[in-house]
Amino acid sequence: MFSIPTFLDSFGPLFWAARYTLLISVLGIGLGLVIGALVCAAALSSVVWLRRIAGLWVSFLRGVPLLVQLLLFYYLLPVIGIDVPAIFAAVVTVGICASAYISEIWRGAINALPKGQTEAATAIGMAPPDIWTRIVLPQAITLSLPALINELILLVKASSLVSVVGILELTRASQAQAATTFRPLEVYLAAACIYLIINLCLAAFGRYLEHRMAV
Amino acid sequence: MEWSILQQYGPMLLRGFGLTILCWLLGTVLGMVLGLVIALVQRYAPRPVGWLVQAYIEVIRGTPFLVQLFVLYYGGPLVGLRLDALPAGILGLTIYGSPYFAEIFRSGFRAVPNGQIEAARAIGMAEPTIVRRILLPLGLVSALPALVNFSIILTKETVILSIITVPELMYQTQRMSTETFRYLEANLVLALFFWALVETISRFGRRLEKRITGYLIERT
Numbered sequence: 001m002f003s004i005p006t007f008l009d010s011f012g013p014l015f016w017a018a019r020y021t022l023l024i025s026v027l028g029i030g031l032g033l034v035i036g037a038l039v040c041a042a043a044l045s046s047v048v049w050l051r052r053i054a055g056l057w058v059s060f061l062r063g064v065p066l067l068v069q070l071l072l073f074y075y076l077l078p079v080i081g082i083d084v085p086a087i088f089a090a091v092v093t094v095g096i097c098a099s100a101y102i103s104e105i106w107r108g109a110i111n112a113l114p115k116g117q118t119e120a121a122t123a124i125g126m127a128p129p130d131i132w133t134r135i136v137l138p139q140a141i142t143l144s145l146p147a148l149i150n151e152l153i154l155l156v157k158a159s160s161l162v163s164v165v166g167i168l169e170l171t172r173a174s175q176a177q178a179a180t181t182f183r184p185l186e187v188y189l190a191a192a193c194i195y196l197i198i199n200l201c202l203a204a205f206g207r208y209l210e211h212r213m214a215v
Numbered sequence: 216m217e218w219s220i221l222q223q224y225g226p227m228l229l230r231g232f233g234l235t236i237l238c239w240l241l242g243t244v245l246g247m248v249l250g251l252v253i254a255l256v257q258r259y260a261p262r263p264v265g266w267l268v269q270a271y272i273e274v275i276r277g278t279p280f281l282v283q284l285f286v287l288y289y290g291g292p293l294v295g296l297r298l299d300a301l302p303a304g305i306l307g308l309t310i311y312g313s314p315y316f317a318e319i320f321r322s323g324f325r326a327v328p329n330g331q332i333e334a335a336r337a338i339g340m341a342e343p344t345i346v347r348r349i350l351l352p353l354g355l356v357s358a359l360p361a362l363v364n365f366s367i368i369l370t371k372e373t374v375i376l377s378i379i380t381v382p383e384l385m386y387q388t389q390r391m392s393t394e395t396f397r398y399l400e401a402n403l404v405l406a407l408f409f410w411a412l413v414e415t416i417s418r419f420g421r422r423l424e425k426r427i428t429g430y431l432i433e434r435t
Contacts, residue, residue: 002294063413064406065371067378068385072406075398153277160279164378171281178289185290192278192286199277
């Protein structure tokens with residue numbers, strides 16, 4: 001039967017492990033933002049082969065399950081002579097995977113801006129770099145914020161897969177806990193609750209941003 | 216890579232692939248059905264039931280699929296729900312997909328102009344007939360692109376079933392690589408295979424979408 005004390009006792013150690021879940025998601029989205037910006041720039045550039053590479057990048061990373069990507073990078077890095085801790089490989093994989101989605105979010109945000117604005121800026125004699133830094137990017141970044149929060153929520157959930165390569169984040173910790181207490185139901189439900197708390201907070205933050213932007 | 220390995224493990228991998236497709240099809244279809252039911256309940260049931268359904272949607276969408284599977288497969292037996300890996304996996308996929316499908320249906324229904332439903336009521340159509348003849352066909356047209364899109368996303372989620380030992384493609388590939396020590400090659404082939412699969416399904420999906428949308432618009 002379901003035992004409430006076991007359920008409540010599971011929270012302590014799991015909360016402690018959840019900081020790795022947060023760390024991987026936040027670093028992952030940070031890396032994803034940087035690479036995503038580069039991929040988005042390539043996708044929007046006038047150079048054909050850059051656009052092709054960006055297209056392949058996005059299509060491959062969105063077409064291959066994250067679990068397969070994780071194992072691929074995990075086994076690939078030692079072969080090409082890069083010896084890094086597993087957590088580093090995990091963050092890089094999550095970040096690279098996120099970059100494909102983020103570049104599409106930004107491309108959508110940039111395309112959503114009315115063309116008249118850049119035309120007007122050109123008409124009054126603004127230089128292209130100025131148009132980008134003062135007209136396009138500030139608006140596109142604000143416009144993309146809710147979608148980026150959404151992506152962060154997806155990453156928090158996706159980070160559970162990192163447990164497969166042996167990183168002691170929330171899911172891995174709950175597996176260990178379930179194995180020692182023989183109470184998988186209570187432990188995994190507690191883990192689910194922690195994920196839910198994290199994601200509800202993020203979703204509330206996203207709604208707050210959206211609300212502020214709507215004004 | 217030694218291609219003889221692929222020859223030796225070919226039948227096993229093919230079986231795994233068949234199971235991947237089976238899990239995906241069943242999970243998608245059942246998830247869609249459950250999602251449709253949820254969307255209809257949300258539209259017609261009284262408030263308290265609607266809140267319960269909303270809570271279900273939030274919980275499933277807020278937790279990782281892997282953790283849901285663990286609760287179902289390892290936690291289930293503690294409350295008398297004893298399932299083999301395969302049924303647990305398909306049930307997991309169904310539950311995981313249902314809130315997303317429900318939201319897709321809900322926004323599809325919202326896109327049906329209110330005037331059409333009011334007009335149907337005015338000419339004396341019964342509520343079930345309105346659902347069947349007006350809400351569903353019109354709602355489906357606008358929901359279709361999102362339905363196809365989410366079904367494609369579900370293909371990628373099937374690999375997670377390998378973690379609870381459903382012997383689908385990923386599971387068989389891992390078995391092959393631990394037996395032959397060819398981890399990198401096996402995962403590379405798996406990645407390329409999934410890339411091709413998802414691209415093919417997306418392309419097919421876009422075509423299907425155009426056809427069905429055209430057909431439904433003609434009929435309604």
